[in-house]
Amino acid sequence: MILVVTANPALDVTYAVSSLTPGAVHRAASVHRRAGGKGVNVARVLHTLDVPAMTVAACGGGDGALVRADLRTAELPHVLCDLAGCTRRTVTMLAAAEDTVTLVNEPGPEFSPSEWRAVVATVHGLLDHASVLVCAGSLPPGVPSDAYAELIGLAHRHGVTAILDTSGAALSAGIVARPHLVKPNVEELREVTGIDDPLAGARELRLRGAGAVLASLGAAGLLLVAERGAWRARPTHPVRGNTTGAGDAAVAGAALEMAGGRPWPEVLRRAVAVSASAVLGPFAGDIDLDHHRREHSAVTVEEIHAACVDV
Numbered sequence: 001m002i003l004v005v006t007a008n009p010a011l012d013v014t015y016a017v018s019s020l021t022p023g024a025v026h027r028a029a030s031v032h033r034r035a036g037g038k039g040v041n042v043a044r045v046l047h048t049l050d051v052p053a054m055t056v057a058a059c060g061g062g063d064g065a066l067v068r069a070d071l072r073t074a075e076l077p078h079v080l081c082d083l084a085g086c087t088r089r090t091v092t093m094l095a096a097a098e099d100t101v102t103l104v105n106e107p108g109p110e111f112s113p114s115e116w117r118a119v120v121a122t123v124h125g126l127l128d129h130a131s132v133l134v135c136a137g138s139l140p141p142g143v144p145s146d147a148y149a150e151l152i153g154l155a156h157r158h159g160v161t162a163i164l165d166t167s168g169a170a171l172s173a174g175i176v177a178r179p180h181l182v183k184p185n186v187e188e189l190r191e192v193t194g195i196d197d198p199l200a201g202a203r204e205l206r207l208r209g210a211g212a213v214l215a216s217l218g219a220a221g222l223l224l225v226a227e228r229g230a231w232r233a234r235p236t237h238p239v240r241g242n243t244t245g246a247g248d249a250a251v252a253g254a255a256l257e258m259a260g261g262r263p264w265p266e267v268l269r270r271a272v273a274v275s276a277s278a279v280l281g282p283f284a285g286d287i288d289l290d291h292h293r294r295e296h297s298a299v300t301v302e303e304i305h306a307a308c309v310d311v
């Protein structure tokens with residue numbers, strides 16, 4: 001089973017608008033609401049791929065109740081701790097005229113120390129049943145920046161593979177606990193390392209403790225840097241759609257191959273195939289299964305011998 005921690009879950013709200021203009025009033029042509037946050041998206045993709053996954057999070061308030069109800073409706077196995085504060089919303093605006101995707105992510109409710117300890121205890125209690133632990137998304141206010149480092153340390157003690165997908169201080173502090181894989185995008189990599197070239201940035205994260213680094217390069221695909229090599233793979237052709245959650249889908253693909261003990265080029269191939277198929281899904285957490293199947297057999301993985309990569 002793949003255990004997925006969503007430290008800061010959300011009610012993901014997607015608005016479709018005809019055009020997006022700063023300073024203007026926008027009337028949504030459609031509204032969609034579902035349980036979200038990076039880890040929930042990872043678990044949703046794994047569920048679609050028939051891979052057993054368990055979501056752990058803490059929820060509260062009216063939107064927390066909607067998140068709980070949606071996880072049940074979607075039949076995503078979960079353990080949700082109680083939270084006094086109200087679960088946040090994350091908003092995606094899909095603008096047809098500009099073909100853009102714009103996000104507004106709330107910071108989330110303040111956690112008390114005991115609320116976060118309940119999440120840690122839940123993860124601890126489930127690790128004996130897990131092959132992979134995924135720690136995904138931002139940390140909410142009140143949770144220390146080394147919170148993921150603690151969970152990764154627990155995973156090591158249980159012989160469980162650990163994957164970290166977060167940004168900023170949570171990424172810097174989490175990496176020290178030596179996760180087997182981290183999955184930043186290019187901006188997150190640049191923010192944490194101060195290095196523009198993704199290959200050099202990924203190598204720097206390995207020096208800081210990451211076993212391997214899977215860096216998403218947007219439409220240019222993904223890059224994987226491990227101890228004994230570096231590889232890159234791109235989608236077979238450009239895909240247009242909702243890019244929200246494409247990175248989470250890459251994490252799901254990587255987790256599924258790592259759970260099977262597959263070599264790094266196969267981890268990368270799957271991550272690219274699942275990620276490209278997520279762009280074709282209407283909402284974060286969705287994938288186009290037919291596209292995924294075709295893409296998985298067609299994606300080519302090239303080994304990198306150069307000192308830097310073009311994005």
Ligand SMILES: O=P(O)(O)OC[C@H]1O[C@](O)(CO)[C@@H](O)[C@H]1O
Nearest residue numbers: 036037038090105137138245284
């Ligand atoms: O935890 P954050 O980094 O704020 O990210 C959460 C958000 O990211 C997404 O997962 C997309 O990756 C959205 O579904 C939204 O919930």
